[in-house]
Amino acid sequence: MTETHLSVKLLYNTPNPDSAAAAAARQCYSAKGASELMESLSHDEVAKLVRQVVKSGHHSVLEHASFTFAAEGLSRACTHQLVRHRIASFSQQSQRYVKAKDFDFIMPASIKAKGKEREFADFMAASAALYSSLCDSGVDKEDARFVLPNACETKIVITMNGRELLHFFEARTCARAQWEIRSLAEEMMRLSKERAPIMFENAGPSCVSKGVCLEGKMSCGRWKNIPGCILKGD
Numbered sequence: 062m063t064e065t066h067l068s069v070k071l072l073y074n075t076p077n078p079d080s081a082a083a084a085a086a087r088q089c090y091s092a093k094g095a096s097e098l099m100e101s102l103s104h105d106e107v108a109k110l111v112r113q114v115v116k117s118g119h120h121s122v123l124e125h126a127s128f129t130f131a132a133e134g135l136s137r138a139c140t141h142q143l144v145r146h147r148i149a150s151f152s153q154q155s156q157r158y159v160k161a162k163d164f165d166f167i168m169p170a171s172i173k174a175k176g177k178e179r180e181f182a183d184f185m186a187a188s189a190a191l192y193s194s195l196c197d198s199g200v201d202k203e204d205a206r207f208v209l210p211n212a213c214e215t216k217i218v219i220t221m222n223g224r225e226l227l228h229f230f231e232a233r234t235c236a237r238a239q240w241e242i243r244s245l246a247e248e249m250m251r252l253s254k255e256r257a258p259i260m261f262e263n264a265g266p267s268c269v270s271k272g273v274c275l276e277g278k279m280s281c282g283r284w285k286n287i288p289g290c291i292l293k294g295d
């Protein structure tokens with residue numbers, strides 16, 4: 062059993078995601094087809110179109126660009142939050158079919174900061190021992206897993222389109238999001254920006270993407286350092 066850490070890879074994405082979204086947007090108002098537009102739009106035209114659709118909220122065209130990530134070294138506590146995002150596709154390692162003997166685990170920094178590292182690791186070991194004993198006594202994995210902790214490491218493939226990614230980044234890169242899903246979202250955002258730098262150029266929490274913080278008195282205060290940003294909420 063070992064402590065493990067988050068790893069995120071962008072497995073694949075729609076080729077030229079910015080151009081794909083721009084061609085789809087332009088086709089709505091053009092006699093030309095998206096295929097021809099995809100070939101003929103200049104970089105500047107693509108940039109102008111994508112910026113327009115992001116700003117205007119005409120986000121359906123961003124749904125034509127899809128991104129698939131492989132995330133490992135994250136906890137079940139994190140994926141429980143992640144899979145609440147319904148406009149996404151997920152394939153997660155099954156605890157019914159994959160035996161979790163000697164599972165890896167995620168240890169929050171706060172546990173270490175409080176000097177509780179040893180107790181935490183001991184609890185993981187005790188959980189793994191009980192799990193193995195249940196499996197060895199003939200209990201099905203699907204029932205033995207009830208004694209596994211939220212810290213148990215999992216692996217998940219995530220597919221989101223550009224529109225859902227922008228929404229996901231708003232919710233989960235915000236300082237109010239829990240630290241582990243925030244780390245996941247920040248890494249997915251960094252990788253997405255490499256492939257679609259225009260679509261995601263203003264991606265981030267709503268203070269960054271929309272110039273408004275909705276957290277009211279729970280706000281982290283970052284909005285104050287963003288020119289023109291306003292605070293809303295109770």
Ligand SMILES: Cc1cc2nc3c(=O)[nH]c(=O)nc-3n(C[C@H](O)[C@H](O)[C@H](O)COP(=O)(O)OP(=O)(O)OC[C@H]3O[C@@H](n4cnc5c(N)ncnc54)[C@H](O)[C@@H]3O)c2cc1C
Nearest residue numbers: 142145146147148149225228229231232233235237238239
């Ligand atoms: C800081 C934070 C704290 C949270 N705390 C809690 C908590 O205490 N308890 C809890 O249960 N959850 C909590 N959540 C989860 C949250 O309530 C959402 O379930 C989660 O963020 C998914 O968001 P979503 O529904 O907007 O996104 P998605 O499911 O990704 O959907 C994207 C968008 O599609 C549209 N959409 C999707 N499905 C429907 C539908 N059926 N009908 C109409 N429109 C739809 C909506 O516009 C939605 O915003 C928290 C989330 C955050 C970020």
